[in-house]
Amino acid sequence: MSDNDGKKTLGVRGGGGRPGQVKQSFSHGRTKNVVVETKRKRVVVPKPGAGTAAGRTSGVPKGDPSKRPAGISDAEMDRRLKALKAAKAREVEDAAKREAEEKAREEERRRRREEAEAKERAEREREEALKAKAEEDARKLREVEEAKVRAKAPAPAADPAAAQAAEARGTGKTSSAPRKTDREQPKQQPRGKGGHNDGRRSGKLTLNQALRGGEGGRHRSMAAMKRKQDRMRAKAMGNGEPREKVVRDVKVPETIVVSELANRMAERVADVVKSLMNMGMMVTQNQAIDADTAELIIEEFGHKIVRVSDADVEDVIHSVDDAEEDLEPRAPVITIMGHVDHGKTSLLDAIRHAKVTAGEAGGITQHIGAYQVTTDDGALLSFLDTPGHAAFTSMRARGAQVTDIVVLVVAADDAVMPQTIEAINHAKAAEVPMIVAINKCDLPAANPDKVRTDLLQHEVVVEKMSGDVQDVEVSAQTGQGLDDLLEAIALQSEVLELKANPKRAASGAVIEAQLDVGRGPVATVLVQNGTLKRGDIFVVGEQWGKVRALVNDKGDRVEEAGPSQPVEVLGLNGTPEAGDVLNVVDTEAQAREIAEYREDAAKEKRAAAGAATTLEQMMAKAKADETVAELPILVKADVQGSAEAIVQAMEKIGNDEVRVRVLHYGVGAITETDIGLAEASGAPVIGFNVRANTSARNTANQKGVEIRYYSVIYDLVDDVKAAASGLLSAEVRENFIGYAQIKDVFKVSNVGKVAGCLVTEGVARRSAGVRLLRDNVVIHEGTLKTLKRFKDEVAEVQSGQECGMAFENYDDIRANDVIEIFEREEVERTLD
Structure with missing residues (x-):
């Protein structure tokens, strides 16, 4: 909008075209006059009775065109009236709802206010009650202390003036008698509010004295006053009395740590250390003291000593006699026994529907296995698979000691063998029932009756021969007789009525133990x-x-x-x-x-002895001395059972002139510590399915310690036995010509997995034998399928060069595995 001069003007509603001026204010006091034009607002006045509720309800005809706005039909008029009525009804409803909500909020505010006031009153009353109780306790304590002062005050008869003064102090009155001079009595203390002396000469500090004592000196803090009130309150309730000393019987072995002694006496460690320091012993809580010193400390603290020996520590492992109602049926433990290669593991595989024979070196079981099998009838059976070789006699005996039933496996084509007789003797010694499983009945040469007849010679009478020992003809390959064998085991376990208490502290036997890489020590229990x-x-x-x-x-x-x-x-x-x-x-x-x-x-039972370093030198020294020589050796194996079996076999080797002594045996790779012990004792190191690490190999080469590796136990036994007996015939010796480390693994068509290797030591030859080592444990032994340098097949690869290797019939190769390359040669043994 603009005026006649072309200037812009402001339009103001409310009138017609009335021009005028408006004063416009700006910041900093500036003003400006603006020309405005005032316009009038159009006011529409409805006709009487049109569009109002009164008109609609007063009977005005809605179809009368003169009573409604122009252009509105009857239907539109009805719709507008209905909308107006609904809007008014909603307004009334909303108003009622708002009023109810406001009333509820007001009620809630009132309730909270009342609760806060009630809580405040209760808190105030509680504080007043505590304050009143504290004042009452203080008053009682003051009266008691004043009574004590009056009772302790001296009253000599020779001085009537002093007696009169004491009487005056007791009654609270002042005395007119003359007082003593300053030389005869202490300096007069200020009087209290009651007009009497506060009894300063008694040495006691009353509440009034404490409160007045701060007037000219140090004031007591509120925390100190509160602590004193708490102590008085506890004393009034009887909690301040000292507890009665608890006298304990303290068990003390030959030596005991100071902290453990304090723990057994239920005393503070600091108090025990302080008592020892007062006795002239500067010790800490982690040091050990002897039983005599511990006895002095125990008596000083008021306890009684009970001397025990070191062996008494095992008294906590006490045998519990289980009540009959606590016993519950348990699964039988069955041990598979028999001669080597008579099919014990294969029979167990057929029962378990698993294959574990393929993992054993040479098909011979090297370790004890424990498995649980659920039969088709739902019965639970626990099986122990013991090795069959004679060197594992002790392991087999241990299996018989923990077992309930022995299954004696005898091959139908081989009959009774030496280890079969040993198994029979172990089962009889352990008084364990036996079941004879005549295996390999599917072979043409099988003769089960011969097996039964041979067993008669060893006092084993089977049921078919009118005895009481069950016998079953089975075949691990075809599955013949397996159901009959399980039925016989179930029948025998029912006769035994095996029960155990599952709710007591557990106890069990270690079947096998080994040091697992990544998991640490693992025991099969x-x-x-x-x-x-x-x-x-x-x-x-x-x-x-x-x-x-x-x-x-x-x-x-x-x-x-x-x-x-x-x-x-x-x-x-x-x-x-x-x-x-x-x-x-x-x-x-x-x-x-x-x-x-x-x-x-x-x-204390272990001792070391020294001899020579190699088996040949030991035999030479034994012949030179012509005395009984002890041939020391160190044994390291992959699992505990193998190590113990080797030790048992070594103890059996020898005669009046020579015997073998195992200085040390353990589980895991051969370490530098083992080489050090072997050098000090002049003994060779025997590794069974383990290898020496790099530092141990270097140390052994420097110090001339012989390390011999074996993977089958009877080779080890036969080797040591031949050396000890002087039967040093030609032997096949392995010369290690090189080591290679796998850097990566590739898949090549028509070849399989190929290891990309780096020859770290010696030389790799195509014609040599190889072993695959993982964490210094042998996992495969065989020959090379291919040895390539770049794309060419080569005969050998020197140290420091890269090459590709593939194993014959073996693909489980991984990066960082080590390949051991060796050559076999026949060497004539001599004792010189």
Whole structure:
């Protein structure tokens, strides 16, 4: 909008075209006059009665065109009236709702205000009650102290003036008698509010004195006053009285740590250390003291000493006689026994529907296995598969000790053999029932009757020969007679009525133990009593631990294992011996104490002896001395059972002139420590399915210590036996010509997996034998299928060069595996 001069103007509604001026204000006091034009607003006045509720309800005809706005039909008029009525109804409803909400909010505010006021009143009343009680307690305490002062005040008869003054102080009155001079009595104390002396000469500090004492000096803090009130309140309630001393019987072994002594006395460690320092012993809480010193400390603290020996620490492992109502049926433990290669593992495979024979070196079972099998009838059976070689006699005997039923496997085409007789003797010694399984009945040369007849010579009379020993003809290959064998086992277990208490602390036997890379020490345990749970603290032989995980025979982790269940136990602090007994204890301190005692006792029995370094030198020295020579050796094996079996076999070798002594045996790779011990003792190191690490190999080469490797136990036994007896015939000796490390693995068509290798030591030859090592453990032995340098097939590859290798009939190769290359040669042994 603009005026006649062309200037813009502001339009203001409210009139016609009335021009005018408006004063416009700006910041900083500036103003401006603006020309405006005022316009009038159009006012529409409805006709009487049109569009109002009164008009609609007063009977005005809605169809009358003169009573409604122009252009609105009857239907539109009805719709507008209905909308207006609905809007008014909603307004009334909303108003009522708002009023109800406001009323509810007001009620809630009132309720909260009343609750706050009630809480404040209660708090105020409680504070007033506490204050009144504190004042009452202070008053009572003041009266008691004043009564004590009056009772202790002296009243000599020779001085009537002093007696009068004391009487005046007791009655609260002033005395007119003359007072003593300053030389005869202490300086006069200020009087209290009651007009009497506060009894300063008594040495007691009353509440009034404390309150007045701050007038000219130090004021007591509010925290100190509150602590004093708390003490008075506790004393009034009887809690301030000293507790009666508890006299304890403290068990003390030959030596005990200071902190453990304080724990057993239930005294503070600092107090015990302080008492020892007062006796002139500057010790810490982690140092050990002898029993005599501990006795002095115990008597000083008012307790009684009970001297115990070191062996008493095992008293916590006590045998529990289970009540008959606590016993529950358990699965039988069956041990498979028999001569080597009579089909024990294959028979167990047929029962388990699994294949484990392929993993054994030379098809011979090297370790004890434990498996659980559920039959078609739902019966649960626990099987122990023991090796059949004669060197594993002790392992087989241990299996018979933990087993309930022995299944004696005899080949129908081979009859009774020496190890079959040993198995019979072990079963009889353990008083375990026996079931004879005549295997390989599917072969043409099978003669089961000959087996039954041969068993008669060893007092084993089968049922077919009118005896009481069950016999079953089976075939592991065809599955013949397996159902009959399981039925015989179930029948025998019913006769035995096997029961155990699953609700007590667990105990069991270690079937096998080994040091697993990544998992640490692992023990295969057959639970015999109780339930072994995750988190249990246990002691097993010289080791102890806390169950970190339980793994069943299928490889699944479980939370607990009941009676007759074999599980792998993780969480040990070391590798136990196969055959050790596992017992669950209450605390880690008990487990550690028992393990340390057993370890110390075992160390006292071990001794080292020295001879020569190699077997040949030892025999030469034995002949030169012409005396009984002890041939020391060190044994390292992949699992505990193998190591123990080798030790048992070595003890049997020898005569009046020569015998073999195992200085040390253990589980895991050969380390530099083993080489050091071998050098000090002049003994060779024998590795069974393990290898020496690089530092150990270098140290052995520098110090001239011989390391011999074996993968089949009877080769080891025969070798040592031949050396010890002087039968040093031609032998096949392995010369290690090189080592290669796998850097990467490739897949090549028509070849399979090819290892990209770097020759780290020596030379790699196509015609040489090879072994695949993983974590210094042999996992494969065989020959090379191909040896390539770039794309060309070569005869050998020198150290420091890269090459490609592929194994014959073996593809399980991984990066960082080590390939050991060796050549076999026949060497004539001599004793010179």
